[in-house]
Amino acid sequence: xxxxxxxxxxxxxxxxxxxxxxxxxxxxxxxxxxxxxxxxxxxxxxxxxxxxxxxxxxxxxxxxxxxxxxxxxxxxxxxxxxxxxxxxxxxxxxxxxxxxxxxxxxxxxxxxxxxxxxxxxxxxxxxxxxxxxxxxxxxxxxxxxxxxxxxxxxxxxxxxxxxxxxxxxxxxxxxxxxxxxxxxxxxxxxxxxxxxxxxxxxxxxxxxxxxxxxxxxxxxxxxxxxxxxxxxxxxxxxxxxxxxxxxxxxxxxxxxxxxxxx
Numbered sequence: 001x002x003x004x005x006x007x008x009x010x011x012x013x014x015x016x017x018x019x020x021x022x023x024x025x026x027x028x029x030x031x032x033x034x035x036x037x038x039x040x041x042x043x044x045x046x047x048x049x050x051x052x053x054x055x056x057x058x059x060x061x062x063x064x065x066x067x068x069x070x071x072x073x074x075x076x077x078x079x080x081x082x083x084x085x086x087x088x089x090x091x092x093x094x095x096x097x098x099x100x101x102x103x104x105x106x107x108x109x110x111x112x113x114x115x116x117x118x119x120x121x122x123x124x125x126x127x128x129x130x131x132x133x134x135x136x137x138x139x140x141x142x143x144x145x146x147x148x149x150x151x152x153x154x155x156x157x158x159x160x161x162x163x164x165x166x167x168x169x170x171x172x173x174x175x176x177x178x179x180x181x182x183x184x185x186x187x188x189x190x191x192x193x194x195x196x197x198x199x200x201x202x203x204x205x206x207x208x209x210x211x212x213x214x215x216x217x218x219x220x221x222x223x224x225x226x227x228x229x230x231x232x233x234x235x236x237x238x239x240x241x242x243x244x245x246x247x248x249x250x251x252x253x254x255x256x257x258x259x260x261x262x
Contacts, residue, residue, distance in 0.1 A: 003058075006077035007070070012058035013051045013078065017043030020111070020261070021084045024050040025075065027093030027240075028184055029152070029173040031057030037246035038090070042254070049082065051075060053098070053182035055170065063179070066187040072101040085109060088257055092116040092242055097188050103204075104196040112257050114205040116249070117212045117239050120222055121192035136185065140178055148181075149173040156240045157211065165243050197225045201258040204229040207252060209237030209245070230256065 003010045014032050014040050024035045032050035040124025042048050052059035054074050055066060075098060079087070088111050091099025103110050123129065139148045153166040154174075173181075204226050208219045212232050224230040232252050237245040 004078050004081045006081065007054075007074050009054060009060040009062055009074070011052065011054070011060070011074060011078050013049055013082075014039070015082075016048045017046055021047045021087035022046040022048050023075070023079065023084070023087050023089050024048065025089070025091040025095030025098050026050070026053065026056065027095050029056075029169070029176060029181065030092075030095075031151070031172045031175060032173055033057070034168065035242060037243060038250060038253075041246075041250045046088070049079075049084070049087075051078065053095070053184075055176060055184050057175050061177050061180040064183075066183040068097050068101050068188050068191045069105075071098045071187065072105060075102060076106065086110045086111055088114070090116070090253065091116040091118060093118050093239065094184070094188060097122070097191065100193050101217060102204070104193045104199045107199050107201060110202045112203045112205065112260055113200065114207065114253050114256065115206045116241055117209055117214065119214065119218060120197055121194040122188045122190065123192070124189040131187065133185065137182065140181065145173065145176065145178050145181060146170070157236065157244065162244065167238070168243070169240070194222065194225070197222070198227075200226050201228065203256065205253065205256040206231045207234060207241065207249065208232075209234050209241045211236070211238045212241075213239055218233055 003012050011186050022042055026034055032052045035050045039048050053071050055061045089099050098114040100120045103113050149170045150224045157165045206219050206223045208216050234241050234245050236246050241249050
């Protein structure tokens with residue numbers, strides 16, 4: 001299995017296909033394998049690199065503080081080792097935050113940016129947000145990671161025909177440790193690159209599920225701060241759009257990239 005040593009950790013990644021590079025960054029509790037619908041679709045045309053972030057999947061899970069800039073630094077160093085200088089970047093949820101960080105830090109490297117159910121800032125100053133975090137921490141500390149996973153899975157995949165997606169999510173989550181999950185959750189609390197969105201000159205596709213638990217209006221608002229942003233709402237989709245609506249998602253990303261790389 002391919003690993004590279006970056007920032008003193010062994011980082012796992014998958015690579016499929018050939019052509020222009022496309023980098024896929026997963027969400028909290030997920031891993032590179034959860035992009036399998038996108039890998040199968042885009043590897044026919046692109047060199048697709050999906051990565052297990054620090055603390056996730058088959059990548060090492062060191063102690064110490066995790067931050068979004070640190071995640072981004074890991075990814076940047078890995079891509080340098082793979083000799084990837086310019087690429088299409090796709091980030092989901094926490095991976096979208098990492099993608100935003102990479103894009104404001106190294107805008108010259110990003111051909112197109114796709115953000116899925118994510119944001120350029122996670123304020124940690126409201127009672128609702130603090131209660132959400134405290135509840136997750138309480139569940140994981142008292143009842144353990146598997147119980148937290150079951151609670152989250154019900155929100156991600158509420159339909160009766162989505163049991164296979166729940167199992168997939170729980171499998172990926174169980175590749176983490178309790179400590180790595182908590183460190184990753186805390187990594188984005190209070191993080192923001194909102195004031196740096198003016199640096200984004202590449203085409204940006206912002207995708208939201210119509211039933212995502214973060215408001216669609218939030219995506220509308222921050223999209224308006226980005227020079228070349230397009231907002232797309234995926235119908236009948238919750239937070240895990242890459243898994244619950246892969247066909248619609250893949251088509252939107254493909255059309256956007258083709259339109260902006262002719």
